Amino acid sequence: MRSAMYSPRSDRGRAAADVIDAPATADFTKWWAEREAAGRFSVNRIPFAEMQGWRFDPETGNLAHESGRFFSIDGVQTRVHGVDDWAQPIINQPEIGILGIIVKEFDGVLHCLMQAKMEPGNVNTLQLSPTVQATRSNYTQVHRGARTRYLDYFVGRRRGELLVDVLQSEQGAWFWRKRNRNMVVLATDDVEVHEDFRWLTLAEVGALMRVDNLVNMDARTVLSCLPFWAPDKAGPAGDGSFASALARSYHCESVDGRAAALNAFGEILSWFIEAKTRCDWSARLVPLDLVPAWRRTADEIFDEERRHFRIIAVQVEAGTREVKRWTQPLLSPRGQGDALFVVRVVRGVLHLLVQARPEYGLVDLVEMGPTVQLQPGEDPAGLAEPVLRAVVHGEVGTVRYDTVLSEEGGRFHQALTRYRIVEIDEDVPVEVDDNFCWMTVRQLTDLLRHGHYLNVEARSLLTCLRSLC
């Protein structure tokens, strides 16, 4: 049953050949093509029994590594007032990894050291990734591979000046309480640049954000936490452009005071707490064998309705990873997700319509998500508000950003999400319930100083929005 997984598929967004045409600079295009040519990657699906070091626990049915490290596939059971509700498999990875970008000034312009990195679940093999992307098992060398490059800039005594350091969540629908350390460090010494790495300005990264499946999830979340990736200050009042409203949304509180924001910061925190209070269910890990309506065959774990996702196993051979060859499980969604921020200019300031969104695996159950977030295969007809359905179908609003981007390829198999930012005119009524709140870019940026406020899809979209500066 082995089969190569990276056969070209026209419905999967742009292929690698398109990707390397798109970037702004010829230099980048050349480097990326070289990296693609240099890689020797193969990812093949295998039966679970052929995985090395992984086994199903006979008591629980959980799929885990025999070292007890890395991650495992457990079950999650949600309950409403003590009564069982939804259950599914979930990726349980308690340890905290590092997603880190080294930045450095050249001629007064900040550059990010980005990596061309292969992940087994990537739809297109290589994606543009942070300088360091390592689980703790990974960087403490449990797998006895080569030492993670540039790690010394992020841990230990030789660490550079920290510009960003915050724990952030990842997909609550697929991960159990996963959180990673998002870091940005400023280097002042000479940094030796390995051939898989390249300095790019924020403007260049921003341009690449508009290419399908290029800037990976880990890079997007780290970039979202940068407090100073900001548009130039707004021009004269009444300019009326989208760019001006975006600049005011970032700068408003430091320039004009809080009055520019529809809701004060304290009101936003209270709104968020109320949403958590309304959340009537709780979630707990259970043995995978106890998850009803999901079945396991020799090579997949799936729901009987075949509506959600599958757990599969792959064998990977790679020439440019710390370990040359390994096997692992992946979570494979069916179809493409949607993440969409509705934005609106109010009194000259861009506001985003933020949703308080419960997800089974989030540490505190509820985080702030995009206006619309649909899991792969989820029907937009389920959206209560007619305007939001119309926006998803492209019938209302001005599309400011529309690109398909990939979720974490180290755990998910070809998980793609269509990210959109759609501007609605002030005269279009949006009557949403208590789970929604209008916020400025400044307010979201301030919340990102702390973890567990913005979910990973909202953080990705914030980076998409900033790329429009």
Next chain:
Amino acid sequence: MRSAMYSPRSDRGRAAADVIDAPATADFTKWWAEREAAGRFSVNRIPFAEMQGWRFDPETGNLAHESGRFFSIDGVQTRVHGVDDWAQPIINQPEIGILGIIVKEFDGVLHCLMQAKMEPGNVNTLQLSPTVQATRSNYTQVHRGARTRYLDYFVGRRRGELLVDVLQSEQGAWFWRKRNRNMVVLATDDVEVHEDFRWLTLAEVGALMRVDNLVNMDARTVLSCLPFWAPDKAGPAGDGSFASALARSYHCESVDGRAAALNAFGEILSWFIEAKTRCDWSARLVPLDLVPAWRRTADEIFDEERRHFRIIAVQVEAGTREVKRWTQPLLSPRGQGDALFVVRVVRGVLHLLVQARPEYGLVDLVEMGPTVQLQPGEDPAGLAEPVLRAVVHGEVGTVRYDTVLSEEGGRFHQALTRYRIVEIDEDVPVEVDDNFCWMTVRQLTDLLRHGHYLNVEARSLLTCLRSLC
């Protein structure tokens, strides 16, 4: 086997008769004596089988209410790298309650509306409590009792101006991911004062903080979140008094800039994340029947070594609660706990030695706790640092605060903690490991804007410290 539980015991701190002598004003003393006289409370231990509405689930052995609401006694299992480690019973209460204080200005002085409230686990029946102290089941009237007084000031359209609104954790050793909404609202209208309630200034509450077992845990945590309960600004530099150093610790960053603090705010956040990253274990709920080395009899659940705590059942009859009569389980610790902040004046500014402390039941496993925190019965000989052992034994340092206070009497039976603040001279060396960090009162106050930074013992001690203003 029924027995009255509130027989006088000389080793339990001051009795009610002492308490009512202590407060600053004769008015308070008179009111408190009246409240004690008016109460008709009896709390009697019963076998589990006599509880009404509570039952042991035949499949899991968990003790839960048949409505699925309130709370349950489950098991918690910790694991290190996937291998089972410590396990124990734990109180699982997923819903978010409200701990709220109404404040109002009279003649330019802020007053708090405090309540004389009975809880079944209180060592002395009545304690000084917030205006509102209600679980969600409680205030949505699942138990069909009377409506919670003053609730309208905290929820719904008629809510007052919010001065504090933040979700905070409670005891991670005994609660599974418990969090409550800590609120302070400013009233501007006339507030009708029921006989169980009384307006007290912050100075009066501060004085009462020095009375054993009077200000309850819920009042202490809400008061700790008040951003403006501050000492007057420091006098001329070089005053050298404790009060001056405390004032500088609160005001330093707004007066002299961050240089007054040993560690910048960003460094503190990074230190905290590193402590979380080092935490090698994870915790999950398991059926209570699967917790090894704990046994259940007709009237208690206990560990075979009888070192930790017991789960017992009580029947309560009360004249001044929403429900007149009920039964419930309580967690009964063996002995008294310790919570102690070591403080030191550095460059004229008081600093607290904060510990990053993992606890099984905390939402994100690690929060910031006191320098020393010992569970009831825990031996201080286990402290690695000799200076800390000497401080606990009272051999080193100047004691600034030393009072026994109670933990939540709604869930714990006579859980007492000795709270201390001990000042160490600059010439006493304190060599602690990476789990400790020096912080100012201002930095701790800023962290309290968000949940899941300071644990409940640290928050209690912050209120103790402020009472010294």
